Every structure is written in structure tokens, then in C-alpha cells.
Amino acid sequence: MSQIYGYVRILNAKQSQTRQKKNIEEAYPGARIFEEDLASGQNEEQPKLQEILHLVKPQDTIVFDSVSRMCRDADQCFHLYENLFNKNISLVFLKQPYLNTETFLSALNAHMLSAGDKTGRTAGQIGYYLTELVKIQVRIALEQEEKETEELHKRTREGIEQARQAGKQIGQKQGAHLVTKKSIQAKELIRRENRDFGGSLNDLETIELARISRKTFYKYKKEIASEQ
Numbered sequence: 001m002s003q004i005y006g007y008v009r010i011l012n013a014k015q016s017q018t019r020q021k022k023n024i025e026e027a028y029p030g031a032r033i034f035e036e037d038l039a040s041g042q043n044e045e046q047p048k049l050q051e052i053l054h055l056v057k058p059q060d061t062i063v064f065d066s067v068s069r070m071c072r073d074a075d076q077c078f079h080l081y082e083n084l085f086n087k088n089i090s091l092v093f094l095k096q097p098y099l100n101t102e103t104f105l106s107a108l109n110a111h112m113l114s115a116g117d118k119t120g121r122t123a124g125q126i127g128y129y130l131t132e133l134v135k136i137q138v139r140i141a142l143e144q145e146e147k148e149t150e151e152l153h154k155r156t157r158e159g160i161e162q163a164r165q166a167g168k169q170i171g172q173k174q175g176a177h178l179v180t181k182k183s184i185q186a187k188e189l190i191r192r193e194n195r196d197f198g199g200s201l202n203d204l205e206t207i208e209l210a211r212i213s214r215k216t217f218y219k220y221k222k223e224i225a226s227e228q
Contacts, residue, residue: 002059005052006033009069018208019193019201020065023094028063046071058088066095067141074139081138096141104134186210187220197224 006024008017017035024031034048049070052062062084064070070093071077084091084101091101193199194206201209207217 002061003055003057004028004031004061004063005056006031006063007036007049007052007069008033008065009036009046009049011072018205020069022201022205023065024063027092027094028061031063056084056089059090061090061092063092063094065093067093067099067138074135078135078138081134093141096137099134099137099141183220186212186216187224190217190220191224194221196221 006021006028008020008024010017010020021033021035024033034052036046036048056062067077070091071080081091081099081101085104089101091099093099097103189210190206191197191199193201193209195202199206203217203221207214210217212220
């Protein structure tokens with residue numbers, strides 16, 4: 001019987017595993033999830049992923065929230081992708097379904113059936129072209145995720161600067177409204193993810209993802225509502 005494995009990895013203390021786990025469990029309720037802790041998540045060897053790779057067999061599936069959770073380097077990602085694909089192991093990337101091995105396999109099979117068309121291309125040539133396309137797509141996906149992360153950091157810096165220009169206190173001051181990089185990032189996350197602002201997470205899930213106390217969460221939530 002085939003097995004489904006979920007893999008979760010965070011890269012720094014500001015990230016949370018909750019969202020990744022939730023996404024995988026919603027898509028694949030029976031998945032056996034392996035979580036790297038922060039230290040091992042920064043380890044290039046990724047011991048929990050290695051554990052999956054020792055367990056996985058043909059017809060099994062490995063689910064990732066995104067391709068950057070599998071690995072950070074494009075070449076490393078593609079070599080692992082190619083190796084697992086050749087072993088008949090399915091890969092699923094929830095945020096980049098166009099990279100799923102089933103998508104690639106469907107395209108490969110469709111083109112192989114038409115390999116004798118009037119273009120004169122062989123099945124081997126078509127397979128090579130599709131493989132190169134996947135390699136490019138993996139690189140683009142990683143670059144896009146990096147760009148989105150940098151955009152979040154940029155918005156955080158802009159938020160701090162706007163708060164400073166508006167005369168708000170940046171840093172600790174007794175009795176003053178406190179604006180910090182962490183508070184801006186937490187509010188951005190609450191606006192984006194919490195159900196009361198159009199997201200999909202309830203209050204408890206949002207608190208876990210933001211890594212803030214319940215008191216702080218409800219304070220920020222009230223401030224966001226008043227700003228709107």
C-alpha cells in the first residue's frame with residue numbers, strides 16, 4: 001500500500017510550522033508528517049527529509065507546502081526531483097501544482113504519444129525538453145518565493161518608516177504606543193491570515209503562526225480594526 005509523507009521545514013525563528021502542517025493535513029489528511037526543528041531546518045542535510053528518503057518507496061508520495069521547503073538551491077532541488085521521479089515517487093508542491101510530478105508525467109506521456117508527428121522529434125528529445133522545462137520552472141519558483149519574502153521585508157521597513165514619520169515611537173518608551181518591526185510583521189500577518197480580515201485561520205491558529213501572546217494578538221486585532 002502506498003504511503004503519503006508530508007515534509008515541514010522552517011528557516012528562521014520568525015516562521016511557524018503551523019501553516020505548513022495545516023496546508024498539508026487539509027490536502028492529505030492521512031499524511032505522515034515529518035518536521036525539521038529550527039536547527040535542523042537550517043542544516044543542509046535536513047535529517048528529517050533524509051529519514052523520509054530512507055522510508056519512501058515506489059508509488060509513495062511526498063508533499064511539500066512549496067518547493068523552497070524541499071531545498072533552497074535550485075540545482076539541488078532539481079536533482080532530488082529528478083531522482084525521485086525516476087524512482088516512481090510522486091512529489092506534490094501545494095503552492096506550485098504545476099511542478100507536481102503527476103503534471104510532468106502527464107505532459108511527458110502526452111508528448112510521447114505524439115512523438116512521431118511531422119516535426120520529426122523523438123520521444124527522447126521531447127523528454128529532454130520537458131526535463132529542461134521543469135529545471136527552469138524550479139528555479140523560477142524559488143526566485144519568486146525569495147522575491148515575495150523580500151517584498152514582505154520591504155513592506156515592514158516601509159511601515160516602520162511611515163510610523164516614524166507619523167511621530168510614533170519606534171522602540172520601548174513608557175506609556176507610549178509601541179511600534180516595532182515585530183509588531184508590524186505580526187499585524188501584517190493578522191490582516192492577511194485571520195478570518196475576521198478575510199483570511200482562513202481562526203484566532204488560535206493565527207496566534208500560533210504569529211508567535212505572539214493572546215493578549216498581544218487581541219490588542220493588535222483591535223488596533224487593526226480601528227485603523228480600517
